[in-house]
Amino acid sequence: MGDEDRPLLNIKELKKSFGDNLVLDGISFSLDTGQNKVIIGPSGTGKSTVLNCVNRLVVPDGGEIWLEDTEIVSCDNINEVRQEIGYVFQGFGLFHHLTALKNVMLGLTRVKKVPKKEAKEKAIAKLERVGLLDVLESYPAQLSGGQKQRVAIARALAMEPKLMLFDEPTSALDPELIGEVLNVMRKLAEEGMTMLVVTHEMGFARAVSDEIIFMEKGRIVEKSSPEKMFEQPENPRTREFLFKLDELYGKGGE
């Protein structure tokens, strides 16, 4: 390991096109260990693509992504790097044929080769952490959306990641189930997890994040602390977008 001051995640000049659709046009930002950053922006702006690039589910056309001292775009051990990055997204991606417990165990037993007994203990501990001890033996189809997403979080945490990515984790949920997922995320942040979150939950962003990144058309328009972003955004586009969000979702945390 080298420099103690280097960020945990450092994204430099990230570029990506799908065909002739330029989706990411030079995105740069970084996260220090324990930091929590929120990305906001209109639909189709490339927010999900940024996260997909971070664990190379989408291969960028240009730029660098450093996780500590591993460069993700060019590394040749991507499956090991992915174990260090938890990914939770809108559609949950739970394995339908496995119980909540087995969903959390699968990565441990099959990827990390943890012995079954140990994996089970660990999985139970993670499920307890997200408040799901009572549904260990339930199948995904028997869980509410909020429970599904918490299983997905526990599954990601079981791999002991250094970084957690969240892509609109509450967008598919009924309004009354959003809170339980945000609470888990908030607790995670308080415990020091490094998190990069795409969300339109401005209450969460305001309470938890260290910085809000506003993206539009594949570029970062503005990044600043939540206080500054909400009280006096610099860019008129940011102001306009936040105003629209207020109309759609209500004023964040107020």
Add this chain to the structure above:
Amino acid sequence: MLEFLTEFMIIDIFVSNFGRLMSGLRFTLTLTFVVMFFGTIFGVLLALGRSYGIKPISWVCTAYIELIRGTPMLAQLFILYFALPAYGIRFSAVTVAYLGFTINCAAYQAEYTRGSLESVGADQYKSAYSLGMKRWQTILFVVLPQAIRWSIPAWTNEFIYILKYTSLAYIIGAPDLMTQGKFIASRNYQFFRVYFIAAIIYLVIVLISTWIIDKIEAKFKIPGFG
């Protein structure tokens, strides 16, 4: 009903040919189970090859599946039994029955399985890869177990089909239930009655199988699976 059976000597014929009928039934059932066993294994492999194999493998699997499904089973049996000997490849009727039905069954099982493989959504691949699973691990531990469960109803339907279609074996003279029936009838000239008995035996076996299959399906049922 009972009168009908006695009057037309159905029971007589059944009792006096019991041994032969049961030996035919035994062959039919053994053939069906063996064909189902290997047909399903080859079917799953063909489906995996078609869906996930590199281009040439996928192409070969596709060609096989479409060729077999696109031609009549009778023609396939004829080719194996009557046409191949012209090229010096000679199989016994029994071998042709096992081989032909397995070849055929595999193609159908492959298509059912492929449909199930494709019904596993992109989100699950995404989360599996995010956990650091390799492609083969994702297919083996995430996609395939679900595809198999989705396929069970189609596979068991196929079992019933095969059970009945094996009667085509009589065309090449493999000693199945139908062939034994034909043999009995050719001696007592009671064609209608003998085939009636054979049909009843098929019906009883199908009903029993359906009942057992329902029990098995219920046992393997997972909430969220059709």
